[in-house]
Amino acid sequence: MANKGRTTMEVGADGVAVITLINPPVNSLSLDVLTSLKESYKQAVQRDDVKAIVITVMELTCGDPLSGARGKFSGGFDITAFGGLQAGKMEQPKPGYISVEIVTDTLEGARKPSVAAIDGLALGGGLEIAMACHARISTATAQLGLPELQLGIIPGFGGTQRLPRLVGLSKALEMMLTSKPIKGEEAHALGLVDAIVSPDELVNTARRWALDILERRKPWVVSLYKTEKLEPLGEAREILKFARVQIRKQAPNLKHPLVCIDVIEEGIISGSRAGLWKEAEAFQALLHSETCKSLVHLFFAQRGVSKVPGVTDKGLVPRTVKKVAIIGGGLMGSGIATALILSNYPVVLKEVNEKFLQSGIDRVKANLQSRVKKGKMSQEKLEKTFSLLKGALDYESFKDVDMVIEAVIENVALKQQIFSDIEKYCPPHCILASNTSTIDLNLIGEKTQSNDRIIGAHFFSPAHVMPLLEIVRTQRTSPQVIMDLMDVGKKIKKTPVVVGNCTGFAVNRMFFPYPQAATILVERGTNLYKIDRAITKFGMPIGPFRMVDLAGFGVAIATGMQFLESFPERCYKSMMIPLMQEDKRAGEATRKGFYTYDNKRKASPDPEVQKYVEKARNISDVKIDPKLVNLSDKDIVEMVFFPVVNEACRVLAEGIAVKAADLDIAAIMGMGFPPYRGGIMFWADSLGSKYIYSRLEEWTKLYGEFFKPSAYLAERASKGASLSAPAEQGKSRL
Numbered sequence: 001m002a003n004k005g006r007t008t009m010e011v012g013a014d015g016v017a018v019i020t021l022i023n024p025p026v027n028s029l030s031l032d033v034l035t036s037l038k039e040s041y042k043q044a045v046q047r048d049d050v051k052a053i054v055i056t057v058m059e060l061t062c063g064d065p066l067s068g069a070r071g072k073f074s075g076g077f078d079i080t081a082f083g084g085l086q087a088g089k090m091e092q093p094k095p096g097y098i099s100v101e102i103v104t105d106t107l108e109g110a111r112k113p114s115v116a117a118i119d120g121l122a123l124g125g126g127l128e129i130a131m132a133c134h135a136r137i138s139t140a141t142a143q144l145g146l147p148e149l150q151l152g153i154i155p156g157f158g159g160t161q162r163l164p165r166l167v168g169l170s171k172a173l174e175m176m177l178t179s180k181p182i183k184g185e186e187a188h189a190l191g192l193v194d195a196i197v198s199p200d201e202l203v204n205t206a207r208r209w210a211l212d213i214l215e216r217r218k219p220w221v222v223s224l225y226k227t228e229k230l231e232p233l234g235e236a237r238e239i240l241k242f243a244r245v246q247i248r249k250q251a252p253n254l255k256h257p258l259v260c261i262d263v264i265e266e267g268i269i270s271g272s273r274a275g276l277w278k279e280a281e282a283f284q285a286l287l288h289s290e291t292c293k294s295l296v297h298l299f300f301a302q303r304g305v306s307k308v309p310g311v312t313d314k315g316l317v318p319r320t321v322k323k324v325a326i327i328g329g330g331l332m333g334s335g336i337a338t339a340l341i342l343s344n345y346p347v348v349l350k351e352v353n354e355k356f357l358q359s360g361i362d363r364v365k366a367n368l369q370s371r372v373k374k375g376k377m378s379q380e381k382l383e384k385t386f387s388l389l390k391g392a393l394d395y396e397s398f399k400d401v402d403m404v405i406e407a408v409i410e411n412v413a414l415k416q417q418i419f420s421d422i423e424k425y426c427p428p429h430c431i432l433a434s435n436t437s438t439i440d441l442n443l444i445g446e447k448t449q450s451n452d453r454i455i456g457a458h459f460f461s462p463a464h465v466m467p468l469l470e471i472v473r474t475q476r477t478s479p480q481v482i483m484d485l486m487d488v489g490k491k492i493k494k495t496p497v498v499v500g501n502c503t504g505f506a507v508n509r510m511f512f513p514y515p516q517a518a519t520i521l522v523e524r525g526t527n528l529y530k531i532d533r534a535i536t537k538f539g540m541p542i543g544p545f546r547m548v549d550l551a552g553f554g555v556a557i558a559t560g561m562q563f564l565e566s567f568p569e570r571c572y573k574s575m576m577i578p579l580m581q582e583d584k585r586a587g588e589a590t591r592k593g594f595y596t597y598d599n600k601r602k603a604s605p606d607p608e609v610q611k612y613v614e615k616a617r618n619i620s621d622v623k624i625d626p627k628l629v630n631l632s633d634k635d636i637v638e639m640v641f642f643p644v645v646n647e648a649c650r651v652l653a654e655g656i657a658v659k660a661a662d663l664d665i666a667a668i669m670g671m672g673f674p675p676y677r678g679g680i681m682f683w684a685d686s687l688g689s690k691y692i693y694s695r696l697e698e699w700t701k702l703y704g705e706f707f708k709p710s711a712y713l714a715e716r717a718s719k720g721a722s723l724s725a726p727a728e729q730g731k732s733r734l
């Protein structure tokens with residue numbers, strides 16, 4: 001097998017050995033790089049002409065095959081190796097081989113001083129290597145952090161021991177538990193780096209610093225044994241106790257943050273060497289956890305969404321979008337406008353009259369003001385950002401826009417009219433996007449000659465907060481237009497997922513059975529609040545009934561109709577929601593739905609709801625099923641989510657999604673599916689297609705066609721195959 005990365009060593013006339021990490025694109029620390037680093041160190045220590053050591057990466061230049069490796073200190077341990085280690089296909093180094101033998105005994109324990117010269121990024125193992133050096137020089141913009149927890153593991157090259165000793169326990173905990181990196185400037189203020197210099201001066205400063213350490217002009221700091229930044233023991237215990245309470249509250253299903261705290265505590269109480277060993281054992285155990293497997297899958301799935309066959313592999317370059325117009329200043333339109341101006345796009349917001357326009361503009365302003373209140377934006381920045389927004393009542397100012405996003409109510413005739421208008425007023429290159437969440441885009445564009453530039457830009461509410469952008473293409477949308485919208489999506493910090501055209505597209509389509517399954521259970525005797533509790537315990541931010549309350553019953557009925565029209569054989573019709581709406585209980589906006597709401601939007605269960613459940617049960621002519629009355633949490637989760645998995649299978653089989661991993665990202669970012677379960681399809685595969693199929697079969701017999709397994713699921717189950725594996729013969733609609 002070819003080597004995955006290496007280091008080189010060059011000894012200068014000054015007696016400094018410069019060891020360079022080389023493993024594009026982010027100089028990740030593969031076992032080959034680490035072994036080579038150990039060898040380079042050994043040589044440097046043995047050679048008489050070497051006085052001191054600098055670890056660095058190549059300088060930033062473009063146009064050569066290694067340019068990806070330049071200017072980035074290291075993105076950490078090689079995440080592509082996780083799969084092999086987890087599957088046992090790669091030999092796992094014995095505990096402590098890297099953290100104790102290489103990082104501590106070879107690097108930190110070397111007889112010669114070493115300095116890390118950090119540019120670009122030093123994340124995870126990258127920062128851990130740097131912390132084992134005797135000093136760190138960085139550029140002001142470099143990103144330094146220990147983001148391991150977001151992969152379901154803990155820092156494993158000594159980070160849990162060295163970071164608290166360099167920046168203090170509170171800050172170290174914050175950096176590890178949030179996984180957020182800090183900039184070079186802040187790292188300098190905290191004492192994590194010793195000096196900030198420009199990229200040009202980086203290596204020379206590091207060389208001089210290393211020689212200064214040798215000559216005792218600068219301190220020879222061994223981070224592992226530094227103590228002065230650590231809080232006194234009593235205080236440290238309190239900090240750790242508080243952190244545990246917070247974690248149990250915020251992430252009750254996650255174990256690894258608590259393990260991280262235990263490992264840090266071990267080092268503080270029993271000494272950093274004992275902490276190192278505990279870290280090594282915990283790291284290896286966590287590497288094999290389901291959480292780690294799910295989060296690593298997510299890491300690659302997230303990067304995979306930007307690879308769309310037939311679009312991103314054609315060598316197309318996204319065109320520059322300089323100005324955007326939005327039609328409709330309601331909740332969605334104003335949210336989209338906010339997202340765009342926040343990323344410096346000038347926006348024209350069009351409404352039908354002064355009153356609506358003013359309320360749209362006010363909404364945008366309120367969105368910005370809430371950022372100021374939360375300390376995420378200064379008042380001055382607000383003014384500057386807000387000045388990018390212009391209002392309009394006609395199409396005059398659409399002459400020079402590069403993209404229009406229509407965000408009016410879900411009315412086909414109205415949208416058709418708007419699209420034939422914008423076709424006339426906008427320049428011929430302009431992208432014509434609709435934010436519809438369910439309507440067929442072919443229908444919307446029916447009255448135009450511009451179907452190659454019509455595309456769906458489906459944002460999720462609140463549009464300036466939710467991270468997903470579902471990009472919907474029809475068979476006629478041109479790859480260039482898809483490429484352009486993906487680029488805008490990334491620039492406004494969304495994750496764009498490209499999907500095909502059908503009722504509900506990918507997210508709403510796969511999740512339409514979610515509240516319906518819950519309704520079936522309630523009509524047959526399961527307590528609705530128990531369902532919401534079981535689903536939130538599983539990890540969803542809210543349960544299905546709370547979700548319907550939030551969206552409002554008007555929306556639930558309108559979208560329900562769309563699905564009923566498109567998929568009548570598998571839609572469950574219940575009168576529960578229409579009956580409640582008749583009595584003016586229409587969800588959170590009316591303060592009453594499945595829950596009642598106080599002034600602070602706090603939801604409380606309402607015994608009155610039982611009346612509607614009983615009425616709906618009579619209309620549906622179903623009986624209470626004693627088995628469903630006492631359903632376990634596990635069964636609730638399966639009965640609510642397996643129909644979602646089943647629909648996701650149809651979405652895949654029809655080629656609406658390019659690959660299963662895209663649905664994982666869509667479910668997590670669009671619906672709040674718990675990331676540590678890896679997404680809907682990844683979770684389903686962890687249970688097995690056979691199991692899901694057999695349960696759906698069982699429920700079909702008991703409760704009807706709603707649960708009937710799809711042909712795709714049946715086929716995968718019969719072969720014992722995973723649901724995510726690519727089809728042998730793809731039948732793509734894209």
Ligand SMILES: C[C@H](O)CC(=O)SCCNC(=O)CCNC(=O)[C@H](O)C(C)(C)COP(=O)(O)OP(=O)(O)OC[C@H]1O[C@@H](n2cnc3c(N)ncnc32)[C@H](O)[C@@H]1OP(=O)(O)O
Pocket residue numbers: 025026028029075076077078079080121123124125126128147148151154155156157159303304
């Ligand atoms: C023992 C240790 O304590 C354990 C560890 O160190 S675990 C690793 C900890 N490090 C991390 O979590 C960092 C993960 N990486 C990132 O956050 C981001 O990739 C980054 C900030 C480094 C770069 O971001 P960005 O410039 O947007 O580029 P991005 O598309 O994410 O990555 C570029 C490529 O590098 C790959 N890559 C990034 N980090 C990697 C890593 N640590 N290992 C292997 N590949 C990595 C990506 O998969 C991507 O590959 P692709 O081009 O084939 O899709």
